Amino acid sequence: MVGFALAGVTGIFLGIIIGWWRNARDLLEPIIELLRPIPPLAWIPLAMLWFGLGFKPAVFLIWLGAFFPILLNTVLGMESTPNKLVEVAKTLGAGPWQLLFKVGLPSAAPSIMAGLRIGIGVGWMCLVAAELTGSNSGLGYMIMYYYSTMEASKTVAGMLMIGIVGFLMFIGLKKLEDNMLFWKAA
Amino acid sequence: MSGKKLVIDCVTKTFSEKKGGTSTIALRDFNLEIEDSEFVCLVGPSGCGKTTLLKLVAGLEQASSGSIYLDGNPVTGPGRERGLVFQDFALFPWRDVIANVAFGPEVLKLPLAERIRIAEHSIDLVGLSGSIHKYPAELSGGMKQRVAIARALANNPELLLMDEPFGSLDAQTRYLMQKELLGIWNVDRKAVIFVTHSVEEAVFLGERVVVMSSSPGSVKSIYPINLSYPRRLTDAAFITLREKITSDIAAEVG
Numbered sequence: 478m479v480g481f482a483l484a485g486v487t488g489i490f491l492g493i494i495i496g497w498w499r500n501a502r503d504l505l506e507p508i509i510e511l512l513r514p515i516p517p518l519a520w521i522p523l524a525m526l527w528f529g530l531g532f533k534p535a536v537f538l539i540w541l542g543a544f545f546p547i548l549l550n551t552v553l554g555m556e557s558t559p560n561k562l563v564e565v566a567k568t569l570g571a572g573p574w575q576l577l578f579k580v581g582l583p584s585a586a587p588s589i590m591a592g593l594r595i596g597i598g599v600g601w602m603c604l605v606a607a608e609l610t611g612s613n614s615g616l617g618y619m620i621m622y623y624y625s626t627m628e629a630s631k632t633v634a635g636m637l638m639i640g641i642v643g644f645l646m647f648i649g650l651k652k653l654e655d656n657m658l659f660w661k662a663a
Numbered sequence: 664m665s666g667k668k669l670v671i672d673c674v675t676k677t678f679s680e681k682k683g684g685t686s687t688i689a690l691r692d693f694n695l696e697i698e699d700s701e702f703v704c705l706v707g708p709s710g711c712g713k714t715t716l717l718k719l720v721a722g723l724e725q726a727s728s729g730s731i732y733l734d735g736n737p738v739t740g741p742g743r744e745r746g747l748v749f750q751d752f753a754l755f756p757w758r759d760v761i762a763n764v765a766f767g768p769e770v771l772k773l774p775l776a777e778r779i780r781i782a783e784h785s786i787d788l789v790g791l792s793g794s795i796h797k798y799p800a801e802l803s804g805g806m807k808q809r810v811a812i813a814r815a816l817a818n819n820p821e822l823l824l825m826d827e828p829f830g831s832l833d834a835q836t837r838y839l840m841q842k843e844l845l846g847i848w849n850v851d852r853k854a855v856i857f858v859t860h861s862v863e864e865a866v867f868l869g870e871r872v873v874v875m876s877s878s879p880g881s882v883k884s885i886y887p888i889n890l891s892y893p894r895r896l897t898d899a900a901f902i903t904l905r906e907k908i909t910s911d912i913a914a915e916v917g
Contacts, residue, residue, distance in 0.1 A: 570743035
């Protein structure tokens with residue numbers, strides 16, 4: 478949860494900057510596109526070296542997994558703010574910050590929500606992957622533990638739990654999204 | 664320049680292509696003066712720079728040379744005293760009708776009660792009082808355009824710039840909206856620049872009709888329309904003027 482929240486905050490924040498200001502985009506995009514193709518799982522060894530075992534590397538991996546989908550969707554959403562809306566807002570007297578907060582952000586909101594939804598899924602996968610290798614608690618650990626004691630049914634139970642929790646998070650976000658983006662539906 | 668609401672003085676606008684280095688002249692030496700509370704219609708073949716001209720007046724584009732003055736002050740950027748209405752409405756889809764209309768007063772940071780009062784007044788003017796809490800997705804084209812007009816009016820602009828505002832409406836709605844616009848103009852007496860490709864619409868609405876020549880755009884001729892409101896599409900004088908202007912434009916295209 479901490480990792481996901483961190484990813485949400487950093488991803489949306491950076492995404493807004495990159496998506497809204499061209500200069501920021503030119504500067505930061507190469508760095509991001511270099512780091513993005515590295516699968517979160519490939520970070521596991523480094524995460525353990527940096528943060529040891531337990532809670533911290535898991536937070537790092539979740540952040541890593543969730544960060545990119547959130548970032549990219551935010552960038553996409555900000556970039557695709559209709560120019561007409563920006564122009565009309567300008568003629569109505571909106572300043573640069575008002576354009577960002579009253580036009581850009583609400584216009585990007587559906588895309589940002591989609592990013593969060595993908596991000597939470599990837600983050601959850603990363604969490605379980607982290608537990609499989611570098612943890613001594615959690616569902617991933619439970620699967621590995623019952624694997625070592627050859628209890629297939631409990632391993633499957635662990636997998637199902639992962640699925641169910643992921644599904645519940647999906648439902649929760651979907652509800653939130655429906656409440657926030659009601660204007661899209663009608 | 665005294666007494667003139669808007670002066671467009673010898674404005675040229677060139678767009679340079681990013682690739683290849685060729686540039687297009689959209690407007691060349693465009694001159695036009697508009698009186699206080701005057702209703703001017705701009706017609707011309709498509710691609711003659713009508714929209715470019717409106718954007719220049721709105722301050723969304725900068726002239727390559729020449730100047731535009733509003734009440735004697737040069738136009739340097741967008742401003743709330745020049746309200747803009749697009750053909751495709753450009754409503755904020757995440758705001759309901761009243762919040763759309765209140766956008767101007769809101770960015771001006773007026774107190775909430777004041778914003779609501781202004782917005783309700785504007786919405787009343789366009790006859791949408793029954794739908795203030797609807798969202799754009801729930802509105803018909805005509806209603807959306809009313810919201811866009813109300814939103815522009817809520818800022819109490821000196822000058823209303825309308826870019827083919829009724830172009831995407833069906834004939835019935837269009838006729839209705841034209842009459843309503845004249846009604847609003849009668850009450851409000853704002854100066855209006857109304858861009859359209861329909862000569863009939865231009866003659867029906869405008870006190871003067873400006874015909875533009877194409878590529879590069881400039882003023883070809885100006886027709887004063889000395890017919891009293893409300894005008895009838897079937898009056899002999901109306902038809903004569905319409906035909907005259909139509910053939911004027913046709914000569915330009917041919």
